[in-house]
Amino acid sequence: MLDLWNNLHPLVQGLIKGLAVILVIFPLAGASSLAERKVSAWMQGRPGPNRAMVPWIAWIPFLSTFLRRLGLFHLLADGGKLLFKEEPLPGHVNKLYFILAPVIAMMPAFTTVTVVPFGAYLTGSGEMVPLMLANVDVGLLAVFAVSSLGVYSLILAGWASNSKYPFLGGVRASAQLISYELSMTLSVVPVFLWINAPGTAGTMSLARVVEFQSQPGFWGGTWFVFLMPVSAFIFLVSLFAETNRQPFDMAESEADLVGGFHTEFGAFKWSLFFVAEYSHMLVGSGVFILLFLGGWNPLPWVSLADLIGGLHRLTHAAAVVHPLFVGVLSIVIFLVKVLAMIFFFMWIRWTIPRFRYDQVMKLGWQRLLPLAIGNLVFYALAIAFLQKPV
Amino acid sequence: MAHVLFNCFALLTIAGAVGVVANKNTVNAAMCFLLSLVGLAGLFVQLDAYLLAFVLLLVYAGAVVALFLFIIMLLDTQGRQKWDFSKLAVFTSLVAFGLLLAGLGTFVKRGQLEAPNPNAAGGVGAALKPYAYQLFTTYLLPVEVMGFLLLVAMLGVIVLSRKAGAGEDAP
Numbered sequence: 001m002l003d004l005w006n007n008l009h010p011l012v013q014g015l016i017k018g019l020a021v022i023l024v025i026f027p028l029a030g031a032s033s034l035a036e037r038k039v040s041a042w043m044q045g046r047p048g049p050n051r052a053m054v055p056w057i058a059w060i061p062f063l064s065t066f067l068r069r070l071g072l073f074h075l076l077a078d079g080g081k082l083l084f085k086e087e088p089l090p091g092h093v094n095k096l097y098f099i100l101a102p103v104i105a106m107m108p109a110f111t112t113v114t115v116v117p118f119g120a121y122l123t124g125s126g127e128m129v130p131l132m133l134a135n136v137d138v139g140l141l142a143v144f145a146v147s148s149l150g151v152y153s154l155i156l157a158g159w160a161s162n163s164k165y166p167f168l169g170g171v172r173a174s175a176q177l178i179s180y181e182l183s184m185t186l187s188v189v190p191v192f193l194w195i196n197a198p199g200t201a202g203t204m205s206l207a208r209v210v211e212f213q214s215q216p217g218f219w220g221g222t223w224f225v226f227l228m229p230v231s232a233f234i235f236l237v238s239l240f241a242e243t244n245r246q247p248f249d250m251a252e253s254e255a256d257l258v259g260g261f262h263t264e265f266g267a268f269k270w271s272l273f274f275v276a277e278y279s280h281m282l283v284g285s286g287v288f289i290l291l292f293l294g295g296w297n298p299l300p301w302v303s304l305a306d307l308i309g310g311l312h313r314l315t316h317a318a319a320v321v322h323p324l325f326v327g328v329l330s331i332v333i334f335l336v337k338v339l340a341m342i343f344f345f346m347w348i349r350w351t352i353p354r355f356r357y358d359q360v361m362k363l364g365w366q367r368l369l370p371l372a373i374g375n376l377v378f379y380a381l382a383i384a385f386l387q388k389p390v
Numbered sequence: 391m392a393h394v395l396f397n398c399f400a401l402l403t404i405a406g407a408v409g410v411v412a413n414k415n416t417v418n419a420a421m422c423f424l425l426s427l428v429g430l431a432g433l434f435v436q437l438d439a440y441l442l443a444f445v446l447l448l449v450y451a452g453a454v455v456a457l458f459l460f461i462i463m464l465l466d467t468q469g470r471q472k473w474d475f476s477k478l479a480v481f482t483s484l485v486a487f488g489l490l491l492a493g494l495g496t497f498v499k500r501g502q503l504e505a506p507n508p509n510a511a512g513g514v515g516a517a518l519k520p521y522a523y524q525l526f527t528t529y530l531l532p533v534e535v536m537g538f539l540l541l542v543a544m545l546g547v548i549v550l551s552r553k554a555g556a557g558e559d560a561p
Contacts, residue, residue, distance in 0.1 A: 178456055
């Protein structure tokens with residue numbers, strides 16, 4: 001199996017990996033959009049989407065009612081509707097950029113997935129091997145660099161629409177995303193200062209961060225959210241701003257900008273923006289979990305290796321320590337955490353009202369950025385004091 | 391394979407750069423600049439200088455060009471520009487062009503380009519540690535000077551953007 005994979009042409013390998021990303025992220029993002037509708041409904045005390053049904057399943061007595069109320073088939077209905085709807089192309093738009101903008105929205109969102117590790121398996125000697133599509137040493141930097149290109153889709157969509165409200169949305173997006181990128185980048189520096197102890201080879205790898213959080217002992221197993229709560233908080237707030245989520249969805253802001261940058265878009269082009277937004281959320285949550293919430297370790301102070309060891313002692317089954325089982329288990333743990341983060345995104349949406357634009361700018365430049373710099377200086381001093389030079 | 395990729399990226403870089411200068415539409419020009427930067431990042435990746443490639447994308451493609459677009463939209467300078475430069479501007483740009491030509495001429499005539507070491511960029515620009523080490527030892531003075539220049543520019547912006555007579559911005 002592995003030999004077969006390694007013998008493939010690199011181009012074919014890349015193609016398969018790319019298809020895998022699309023096949024996993026696209027439905028996941030679509031499911032998130034349905035979950036958003038459903039969770040929003042529950043939080044507002046209404047039933048939410050509960051009509052769509054597939055004929056054959058409708059004949060099963062109790063299950064069909066349950067599934068209909070859950071609204072699962074709205075995902076299919078929505079997808080089908082958006083695919084087959086007429087694609088409106090307003091006469092006053094810049095056609096090239098108007099069509100290009102949704103495509104550009106997808107590209108960074110899907111590209112960043114390749115460098116995010118999503119699980120791990122353990123070799124016979126207990127060594128952790130991360131599962132990721134492209135293992136680059138610059139890890140997090142690649143995520144930041146590529147995801148920062150996502151702003152162009154918003155700017156271009158707003159500009160190419162050639163009408164007032166989308167334009168305002170595009171201008172807001174360009175200023176907002178740059179403002180919060182600074183705090184976001186600064187907030188993760190303490191993490192990498194801490195894991196790149198003197199004498200080790202410097203790395204920005206996300207897998208290394210998780211490895212650091214799964215060491216034995218109290219300090220080894222401490223997730224960085226406990227060790228660096230301020231960093232985690234700044235990163236989380238910036239993540240909301242970077243993914244254009246409420247309370248920071250200035251580019252969209254239905255209350256004052258109709259639909260913001262996507263006002264003029266319809267049908268599948270419109271839905272591509274939403275798939276891109278949810279992909280950004282998925283990747284962003286993944287990075288947050290890897291950095292601060294222990295990655296694929298089930299609980300703080302309980303690493304994946306501990307869990308596997310415990311299971312093995314309980315069951316004495318050889319299958320438990322098989323790399324395939326460990327890999328799948330780690331992916332499941334990671335995915336559960338990511339979905340919990342997505343739920344958190346929706347929870348915040350209905351908890352904190354949208355900011356005004358000047359408040360967003362003020363928060364970014366006058367509160368978060370100084371806080372991030374202060375946090376960095378504090379941790380730099382603390383780490384210099386704690387980690388003895390070799 | 392490597393040659394094909396190099397040719398693609400080099401073509402992208404140069405075509406993008408030409409597009410920046412040749413385009414009348416400022417948004418198109420900015421997008422060409424973006425393409426050029428992406429090509430340049432691809433060239434860096436081919437030299438194994440991954441860090442440089444991603445820093446280039448992060449800083450220039452991710453932030454600087456986005457700011458350009460922001461300014462273009464804010465000022466809305468769509469195709470209204472005519473060739474109405476002042477005499478001083480024409481004179482200085484001619485002088486600058488002459489200097490550039492002279493520099494290129496002397497370089498072609500007398501300059502000696504040592505055979506470039508393809509591993510040099512990869513050695514320094516591949517990972518964080520060697521890069522940072524160079525930044526804080528060999529190139530400390532240029533870095534400090536650049537930082538100071540940026541500080542001067544920032545102070546200039548603060549001074550210029552302050553409204554005369556107004557001490558505190560009204561909310």
